[in-house]
Each structure stands twice: as C-alpha cells, then as structure tokens.
Amino acid sequence: xxxxxxxxxxxxxxxxxxxxxxxxxxxxxxxxxxxxxxxxxxxxxxxxxxxxxxxxxxxxxxxxxxxxxxxxxxxxxxxxxxxxxxxxxxxxxxxxxxxxxxxxxxxxxxxxxxxxxxxxxxxxxxxxxxxxxxxxxxxxxxxxxxxxxxxxxxxxxxxxxxxxxxxxxxxxxxxxxxxxxxxxxxxxxxxxxxxxxxxxxxxxxxxxxxxxxxxxxxxxxxxxxxxxxxxxxxxxxxxxxxxxxxxxxxxxxxxxxxxxxxxxxxxxxxxxxxxxxxxxxxxxxxxxxxxxxxxxxxxxxxxxxxxxxxxxxxxxxxxxxxxxxxxxxxxxxxxxxxxxxxxxxxxxxxxxxxxxxxxxxxxxxxxxxxxxxxxxxxxxxxxxxx
Amino acid sequence: xxxxxxxxxxxxxxxxxxxxxxxxxxxxxxxxxxxxxxxxxxxxxxxxxxxxxxxxxxxxxxxxxxxxxxxxxxxxxxxxxxxxxxxxxxxxxxxxxxxxxxxxxxxxxxxxxxxxxxxxxxxxxxxxxxxxxxxxxxxxxxxxxxxxxxxxxxxxxxxxxxxxxxxxxxxxxxxxxxxxxxxxxxxxxxxxxxxxxxxxxxxxxxxxxxxxxxxxxxxxxxxxxxxxxxxxxxxxxxxxxxxxxxxxxxxxxxxxxxxxxxxxxxxxxxxxxxxxxxxxxxxxxxxxxxxxxxxxxxxxxxxxxxxxxxxxxxxxxxxxxxxxxxxxxxxxxxxxxxxxxxxxxxxxxxxxxxxxxxxxx
Numbered sequence: 001x002x003x004x005x006x007x008x009x010x011x012x013x014x015x016x017x018x019x020x021x022x023x024x025x026x027x028x029x030x031x032x033x034x035x036x037x038x039x040x041x042x043x044x045x046x047x048x049x050x051x052x053x054x055x056x057x058x059x060x061x062x063x064x065x066x067x068x069x070x071x072x073x074x075x076x077x078x079x080x081x082x083x084x085x086x087x088x089x090x091x092x093x094x095x096x097x098x099x100x101x102x103x104x105x106x107x108x109x110x111x112x113x114x115x116x117x118x119x120x121x122x123x124x125x126x127x128x129x130x131x132x133x134x135x136x137x138x139x140x141x142x143x144x145x146x147x148x149x150x151x152x153x154x155x156x157x158x159x160x161x162x163x164x165x166x167x168x169x170x171x172x173x174x175x176x177x178x179x180x181x182x183x184x185x186x187x188x189x190x191x192x193x194x195x196x197x198x199x200x201x202x203x204x205x206x207x208x209x210x211x212x213x214x215x216x217x218x219x220x221x222x223x224x225x226x227x228x229x230x231x232x233x234x235x236x237x238x239x240x241x242x243x244x245x246x247x248x249x250x251x252x253x254x255x256x257x258x259x260x261x262x263x264x265x266x267x268x269x270x271x272x273x274x275x276x277x278x279x280x281x282x283x284x285x286x287x288x289x290x291x292x293x294x295x296x297x298x299x300x301x302x303x304x305x306x307x308x309x310x311x312x313x314x315x316x317x318x319x320x321x322x323x324x325x326x327x328x329x330x331x332x333x334x335x336x337x338x339x340x341x342x343x344x345x346x347x348x349x350x351x352x353x354x355x356x357x358x359x360x361x362x363x364x365x366x367x368x369x370x371x372x373x374x375x376x377x378x379x380x381x382x383x384x385x386x
Numbered sequence: 387x388x389x390x391x392x393x394x395x396x397x398x399x400x401x402x403x404x405x406x407x408x409x410x411x412x413x414x415x416x417x418x419x420x421x422x423x424x425x426x427x428x429x430x431x432x433x434x435x436x437x438x439x440x441x442x443x444x445x446x447x448x449x450x451x452x453x454x455x456x457x458x459x460x461x462x463x464x465x466x467x468x469x470x471x472x473x474x475x476x477x478x479x480x481x482x483x484x485x486x487x488x489x490x491x492x493x494x495x496x497x498x499x500x501x502x503x504x505x506x507x508x509x510x511x512x513x514x515x516x517x518x519x520x521x522x523x524x525x526x527x528x529x530x531x532x533x534x535x536x537x538x539x540x541x542x543x544x545x546x547x548x549x550x551x552x553x554x555x556x557x558x559x560x561x562x563x564x565x566x567x568x569x570x571x572x573x574x575x576x577x578x579x580x581x582x583x584x585x586x587x588x589x590x591x592x593x594x595x596x597x598x599x600x601x602x603x604x605x606x607x608x609x610x611x612x613x614x615x616x617x618x619x620x621x622x623x624x625x626x627x628x629x630x631x632x633x634x635x636x637x638x639x640x641x642x643x644x645x646x647x648x649x650x651x652x653x654x655x656x657x658x659x660x661x662x663x664x665x666x667x668x669x670x671x672x673x674x675x676x677x678x679x680x681x682x683x684x685x686x687x688x689x690x691x692x693x694x695x696x697x698x699x700x701x702x703x704x705x706x707x708x709x710x711x712x713x714x715x716x717x718x719x720x721x722x723x724x725x726x727x728x729x730x731x732x733x734x735x736x737x738x739x740x741x742x743x744x745x746x747x
Contacts (some may be wrong), residue, residue, distance in 0.1 A: 015634075059484045115489075202658050202695070202697070203693070203694040204660075204697035207656040207657065208656060210656070211652050211653070211654070211656045225693075227492060227693055228667075229663070229664070229693060232661065238649045238650045238651075239648065239649060239652060239654050242659055243664055261648045372706060373704075381687075381736070382676055383737035384679070384682050384727065384737060
C-alpha cells in the first residue's frame with residue numbers, strides 16, 4: 001500500500017502510545033508544517049498556540065474525555081509534547097484568521113449512495129479530501145479497536161483522533177469545510193466531534209454527538225448507514241441544517257445548500273467558487289449508478305466521478321493552483337470509496353487521476369465488539385387483526 | 387386492548403362524570419406519575435401545582451367553556467380534585483422546565499393516491515415516558531349535536547389525538563422551542579376543540595385563533611382526501627402540504643424555523659431526522675399494495691420500524707439513558723371506512739386491533 005497503515009488497540013492511553021510510536025515521523029512532519037502555516041494563515045506563532053492549547057482541555061473533558069488520555073499517549077509515543085498534539089487536533093480552528101487571505105478550507109467533495117440506487121445493491125460513501133499539498137505525507141490510515149466501542153477505520157492527519165471514515169456498526173462519516181465564521185471563538189474542535197460520531201453504535205448516537213456539540217467552525221457532516229439511510233448535516237455554532245438523498249444519491253461540497261445561517265444571511269458568498277460546480281459534476285456521474293450491474297462497475301463509476309477535471313486545477317480531483325501562495329497550495333490528498341455493505345474500504349493516496357484505489361487489508365466488520373442495543377431482545381413482527 | 391371508555395350525554399358535566407367514574411383507576415395512575423414528574427422537571431410540588439392550576443380557568447373558560455365543565459365532571463366522577471384534573475390537562479405546559487424532553491411521536495397521513503386500496507389513512511406512534519402506559523384509555527365521546535369523537539388520551543385529559551364522525555383525523559407531535567408567552571391555552575383543549583369541529587374550516591380556524599404557550603405539530607387529515615400539517619407555535623404557524631399524497635412528521639421543525647429561534651435551533655429530538663424518512667420510505671410502498679389488508683400491513687411495518695433501535699420509530703426503552711421512553715400506543719385510522727386500529731404499546735409486540743367502535747356509526 002502507498003498509504004501508511006496504523007493499527008492500534010486497547011485502553012485510551014495504551015492505544016494512544018501505539019499510535020504515537022507508529023506515526024512518529026508523520027507527526028513530526030505535521031508539526032513542522034503547521035508550526036509555519038499557522039503563522040502565515042492566522043498570524044499565530046507556534047509558541048502562542050502551545051501556550052493556549054490547554055484551553056481546549058475542559059471542553060474535551062466534558063465531551064469526549066477518553067480523547068485526552070489518548071492524546072497523552074500519542075504525545076508519549078511520538079516523543080512530542082501533549083500541547084503539540086492538542087494543536088494538531090485543533091488545526092481547522094487554528095487555520096483561519098488572517099484578514100488578507102481566503103479562509104482556509106478543507107475543500108472536499110463527499111458522496112453517499114443508497115443500496116436501492118446502486119447497481120450492485122450496496123451502500124457506498126466516501127469523498128475526495130482536498131487539503132494542503134504539504135500534508136500529503138502526514139496522512140495515515142488508522143484502525144482503532146477500543147473496548148466497548150465500535151472498531152473504526154479512518155483517514156487522518158497523523159496525531160489527530162478523528163476525521164473521516166467508517167465503523168464496525170455500519171456507520172460512515174464524511175466531512176467538508178463550510179467556510180463561514182460566526183459565534184463561538186473557543187469551541188469543540190472538529191476531530192473530537194468526528195471521533196464521537198465514529199464511536200457511535202447507531203444513527204441516534206451519531207446525531208446526538210452532532211447536536212450536542214458546541215463547536216466554533218461550520219462543517220458539513222455526511223452520515224451514512226449500511227441499512228440504507230443517509231442524512232447530511234450542515235453544522236454551525238448555532239443552528240444545523242440537514243438534507244436527504246435525491247434518487248438515492250447525496251453529494252455535498254463546501255457551500256450551504258439547505259439553509260443559510262441567519263448570522264450570515266445578509267452577506268453570505270461561497271468562498272470556494274469551485275464548490276458550486278464540483279457538486280454538480282459528481283451528481284451528474286453518480287446519476288448513472290443504477291446502470292451498473294457489478295461492484296467493479298460501481299467502483300469504476302465512483303472513481304470516474306472523483307477524478308473529474310472540469311475547472312482544472314480547481315476541480316473535483318483537485319490539483320495545486322500555481323496562482324495561489326505557497327501556504328495555500330491544495331490538492332486531493334486522499335480519495336475514498338467505502339462499501340458499507342461488504343465492509344471494504346478503498347483508498348487512493350493522492351489524486352485519484354494518478355493513483356489507484358487500493359483495498360485496505362482491514363474489513364470494517366472484522367470486529368469483536370457488539371452493540372449494547374444488540375443485547376436488548378427484539379420481538380416479533382406486527383400483526384393486524386381487524 | 388386498551389381500556390375502552392364510552393361517555394354519552396349532551397351535557398358536558400354529565401359526560402365528565404361518566405368519564406371520571408369509568409377511568410378512575412387510570413386517572414390515579416396518571417396523578418401518581420405526574421406528581422413525581424412535575425417536581426422533577428419544573429421543580430413544582432403537587433401542592434404548588436394544585437394551588438396555581440386555577441389560573442388556567444379564565445383562559446379555558448374563554449376558549450372552550452364546555453371542556454372546562456367536562457373537567458369539573460371528571461373531578462366529581464373520579465373523586466380527584468378539580469385542580470388535579472386541570473393539571474393533567476396541562477401536563478405538557480407543566481413539564482417545560484426540561485426543553486430536552488418533548489413528546490416523541492411519528493405521525494402520518496396517506497390520501498387515496500398514495501394508498502393501494504384508495505382509502506384515506508392517518509395515525510401515529512405515541513412515544514412517551516415509561517410509566518404512562520397504564521394511564522391511557524380509548525375514549526368514545528358522544529356529545530350531540532357535536533361530532534362523535536374517538537381518541538387516545540391519558541385518562542383525565544379532554545383531548546389528545548384521534549378522529550371524529552365528520553371524517554376528520556388529528557395527530558399530534560411535540561415540538562420543543564423555548565419561546566412564547568406565559569399562560570396560554572393548554573394543548574388538550576385546543577385538540578378537543580379541533581375534534582369537536584363539524585368542518586375542516588372550523589378545525590383549522592381553532593388553530594389560527596388559539597393563544598398557546600407551547601409549540602406543537604398538528605396533522606389534519608380528512609376522509610375526502612385532504613391533509614395538511616401545521617407546525618404551531620405561540621406566534622407564527624408553519625405549514626406543510628403532502629408530497630405524492632403523503633405527509634409524515636415527527637418532532638423537529640420541517641416546514642419552517644420560527645424566527646425567535648432561527649439563530650440557534652437544533653432539535654433535541656434529533657432522532658426525528660431519521661424517523662421521518664424511515665416512515666416515508668415504508669409508506670411509499672403503500673401505493674403498490676393490492677388490498678386493504680396489504681395497505682395496512684405496509685403502514686404497520688412503517689410504524690414498527692427498528693432502524694437505530696431502540697431509539698427507533700417503534701421506540702423501546704434504552705438502558706443507556708435509564709430506559710425512560712417507549713411507544714405507549716400506536717394508531718392506524720381508516721378514515722374511509724371509519725375503522726380505528728390500535729396497538730396498545732409497541733406495534734412490533736402487540737400488533738393492531740380494530741376498536742369495537744366505527745367512527746361513522
């Protein structure tokens with residue numbers, strides 16, 4: 001595999017250490033990059049970031065306490081400071097603030113497909129993850145086996161405790177930046193919210209993680225379930241909007257589609273104009289999912305959608321734009337196809353136009369943990385006497 | 387089957403007395419439950435509730451004086467104080483100390499174009515607190531010259547959800563939203579006046595006129611093939627029309643978000659986000675059903691859906707949060723034939739049985 005695979009298991013501190021040890025070099029690269037990048041994009045010196053990083057602690061303690069233990073472990077394993085790991089997990093929140101720049105934005109394109117729409121009858125989800133070219137070599141695939149919780153497979157920047165992926169309960173999560181800023185300054189950083197979603201046994205728990213978080217950024221979260229359910233959430237520090245698939249397919253990029261938050265209603269403009277056509281381009285290809293008959297054809301069709309070059313280099317398959325400054329060079333750093341029905345997770349490390357999708361050696365459903373709900377007995381089917 | 391309570395008199399006071407006598411045991415269960423509940427949710431002791439409840443009298447007197455007479459009769463017939471019956475009819479309003487705890491229900495309407503047998507259907511799951519199931523009764527109200535009503539209520543309440551002999555069905559779902567003005571007309575009186583209506587015009591008029599304190603979703607279905615959903619609030623009401631002959635609603639604002647909460651609205655009942663599309667997904671199959679039996683089986687499967695079990699459409703107690711919620715009853719009303727089918731608890735366990743009352747007889 002081109003992408004680094006990291007497998008961790010056990011209680012939080014212990015699995016954190018395993019993570020830190022295995023991803024030591026990636027984490028060092030990530031710290032080297034962000035310590036310069038925050039200065040450029042947010043006028044934040046690295047030492048100021050580290051001085052302030054612990055201000056997130058009480059928030060995370062109340063929301064996802066195990067993550068703090070896990071990050072202590074990551075720091076120990078990687079030989080860096082705990083504050084540095086806190087900072088890597090707050091990189092989205094730290095990446096904006098320079099008035100002379102466009103807002104830094106995870107410019108991603110996400111999709112989800114219902115089994116009744118797919119030619120092979122499977123549930124799919126995935127995305128192109130577009131971010132700084134420089135972080136390409138900090139991206140790792142992480143498999144987390146954790147007591148009492150679902151097993152997770154996800155793509156992260158090394159050191160982060162959550163980003164995009166899927167779990168052994170059949171839940172998929174994809175995410176896209178929404179470049180609006182309003183409301184809370186210090187809020188829950190995204191990695192914790194996303195990890196809590198992927199720690200969920202069912203859609204209800206996942207939604208609870210989204211609706212009970214106090215965040216500072218706007219983010220689109222696409223939740224998919226193997227039983228054939230998709231909901232997309234435009235989350236903000238205030239109200240959340242939501243939407244559902246049309247004809248079995250849902251695509252989302254980086255602009256509000258279901259509502260415009262009241263707080264920015266008078267002035268809202270899409271900061272990444274490519275977001276407008278990226279969604280449409282993918283929808284156009286995925287409208288053909290019903291014409292496929294095999295999983296191979298489904299993969300090929302999704303791959304075609306995610307490799308689209310309309311509007312190149314600011315296309316679905318995103319390439320660096322030479323007109324942008326050094327710290328704002330983006331490209332597709334990973335592209336995923338997750339088959340929630342079979343548990344197969346395919347990943348292209350880098351642009352999918354140049355890099356093949358490779359099957360991870362981990363099946364989502366190869367997990368020993370079972371849901372507490374599975375231990376509640378289910379009764380018989382309904383009858384009607386009339 | 388749920389306990390069946392039949393009351394019949396042109397005199398409201400007398401109807402109330404009959405109700406109180408017949409449902410005394412269930413009213414006792416309800417009083418015991420809410421004594422603890424109000425104190426827990428809004429910090430009000432039962433004595434305090436009884437002391438303050440009469441403040442509602444002028445509000446109800448102006449809105450639905452007959453229902454107030456019925457409340458007096460229920461008190462006489464059951465031996466519980468007038469103030470206690472008032473409190474049972476204001477239980478939603480008395481629990482609002484906890485905005486994260488509204489009635490979770492999933493309601494639906496199907497008109498002829500969406501149902502395989504060409505009938506008009508409405509109904510819902512009624513999801514409420516564990517401990518209230520033993521307090522619910524099916525009430526048959528004959529009240530000439532007003533329409534005859536069949537409805538499911540917590541004993542002692544004068545209105546909740548049901549249907550009447552003019553072919554009007556009413557289903558209801560809690561909508562939490564912390565805004566409004568103090569003392570309003572409690573939901574049971576509004577719903578009773580709707581079901582007392584002879585025409586759909588009168589029924590809708592009730593909603594437009596009522597000064598309420600809580601937000602509540604009301605789904606109107608008429609046997610002539612009309613349905614509309616109203617998200618009612620103390621101020622503006624939102625409105626939603628059917629899509630392809632079908633309407634489904636749960637506990638989150640879908641038609642509009644009130645301006646008062648527009649900046650911050652997040653439904654605490656986030657399970658509504660999957661309950662609505664899950665039920666819609668099942669009900670879309672009703673069109674292809676070949677018979678009445680098949681159509682009803684499709685509806686039953688929708689209301690018994692277990693996606694995200696146990697916090698599913700068919701709700702079961704979840705040990706992870708102390709097991710506080712369950713579907714306490716579920717209804718399928720055939721407004722075309724007048725049959726009223728009820729599952730006395732989770733539909734997956736109980737199945738649906740027709741009441742011995744036809745709406746139109």
